[in-house]
Amino acid sequence: MQWYIDVDPKNFPTLLNLGIPRIRDTYVAKVAAAPPRRPDVRQLLLVSLWLVTATSGFFFVLRYETSPGTLAAPPKTWPEGAFARPASGTYSLVMAVHPHCPCSRASIAELSSIMSHSGNLHAYVLFLSPRKVASNWERTDLWASAQSIPRTTAIADKDGALLALFNCKTSGQTLLYDAAGNLKFNGGITSARGHQGDNAGRDAILAFARTGIARHAETLVFGCGLKDNCKNGK
């Protein structure tokens, strides 16, 4: 495996003893400069330590990314005082979003995927808009992304009144109400924090929208907290 294994002088007695100065010198120089055949034990230990460190780091990352936020219990039926639901025959999907939560970018992307795969859904994305912050605080790239999704309404929720009404505490929490206003699904639509891709929440919502039944009615939610001093999420 190592190049210098083959230039051991013991393998070249004929060459090195036949008085060929040029090649002889080359080989002798190489042999002299050749590192030992086996890697240094210290190097192996160092590499092992490095691998343990890196693996531990990834373990921490995975732990963090798969640690869910608070999944509060939403009202079982469409709450009174909320905005009007669409016409009958259409499911209503409500998603709570912190406009600056980077993890919710994946949730918006998943919402886009859901809306493109199902025609009998109407989505409402509730963006937290506290009074004490600057105006247009909620108008981020997430807002623009949400607005660009078909059959989706982006709502600036002043001081989180609607979020309180739906009892959402974590950005990315998604609720699905059927045409009758009954809660069908509550949870996140990403598999991990800020992680796009296949996930149980998306599969459940699409299943409800298509067949009325699904394997999961609740999933974990990953995202930033929607209220100050909240211990969830981060």
Place this chain on the structure above:
Amino acid sequence: MLETKRETQKEETADRTDPLVEAPPPQQPPPEEFLQLRVSERADCLFHEQQLQIYKRTDRWFAFLMMAQWAAGILTALLISPRAWEGTQYSVHPHVWIAVFLGAAISSIPIAFGLTMPGKAITRHTIAIGQMLTSALLIHLTGGRIETHFHVFGSLALLSFYRDWRVLVTASTIVGADHLLRGIYFPQSVYGVDTIEPFRWLEHAGWVAFEDAFLIRSNIESIKEMKNIAQRQALLELTNEIVEATVRDRTAELVQRAEELEHLNARLVESERELARSNKELEEFAYVASHDLQEPLRKISSFSDRLQSVASQVLDDEAKDYLKRMQDAAQRMRAMIDALLNLSRVGRGERDLGPVDLRKLTEDIVSDLKSNLSACKARVEISDLPVVYGDPIELRQLFVNLIGNSLKFRHKDVEPVISIFTDKPNQGASALDSARNSMHRICVRDNGIGFDSEHKEKIFAIFQRLHGRGQYEGSGIGLALCKKIAQSYGGNITAEGAPGDGATFTVTLPRNGRSEGNK
């Protein structure tokens, strides 16, 4: 006991440090096998050199790439997820710290190895592992975007720059292990669901293996090609070495020859100088001796004449015979001294050089010798002869001697015929002919008694005679004088003949009229 052990250790150390000295002399293989062995070993050396260069170069590339990737990870975290929020409160997002610290942890060892230990196997395998871990980190930092997964495939392609398929195996093993372990412990992070099929990870690893199949094949082919190139280069080097050695040997040989030639030339020049000096001394001696001999000879001659006139009455016949013999000898000696003086004068005194029409010259000679020619009914045929550059008196002497020689050695019962003509060589032949073209060749042919060709050099020697003095008169200097005159103009004279069949004398004189002899 201790000393014996130390000695043994010393011997072992010597064996290890200098195996060349201690190795027993091997049996010399035949030349062809030896050359094959040498090419093979040199090719192996060249291949490993090239391979090591590739390893080192790629290690350094990856060291810098991993630095860039680390920076890119931090930048990505700052751009995508700079802050984590709780309502209106925020803090630095954990992704930023992950990018900084986990990125550093992943990249540090591969970068350090790549910069400090390039070329080692552990370095490139560490880099392969680090590169795959970096892919995983970037996927996390970008929220699992499918586009970032291409970093894995791109990294495999980059790792194939090592041309070491084992590195690809290491990298792919890391990818497979990552999917396997995360599938077991954190299935949601990879597959998005809590429960998966047991061999789902194989589907992901399969696509990596798909790329590996082509890259590994490409690596193996590349190694084969490198070995072929090394083999050809080794062969070329050996050929060059042989050519260089041959050229070196030939050059040394040529230098040696040149030195020998130079030495010989120097000796020749010295010999020539010595010979010229010796000749000059000899000629001066001959001139002085001949000149000084004349005075006692004149006395011998005059006193013998006086003795004859005064004592002829009292001398008996025997005494008179003795006296006559003495007078004849004195006369012959005078003739010889005169001839010798003439010979030594050639080229010594002032010459009246100019164009000489040889036809006119020979016709004048024939006219002067008319009585002699008539006496023996001789006929002289003169054809067109060239005009040459020389002293008319010396050239006249030359042709007088040759014509006189033909008359002297004639058949008694045959009328002598002497032909004087120019021998023109054939047009354009060899280099010898072209050399001849630069000379006039004037021939004097007779129908006399001729001579044996074995004497053709001897007849030009001074005082050399082929016949007894009683048969033919002469001093033995005439032809020697001819040769000296011809040579003094840079020409020569040769003779061809056969006994009873006449002789031909060929005089060569330079066409341009200038030569060392007449300067």
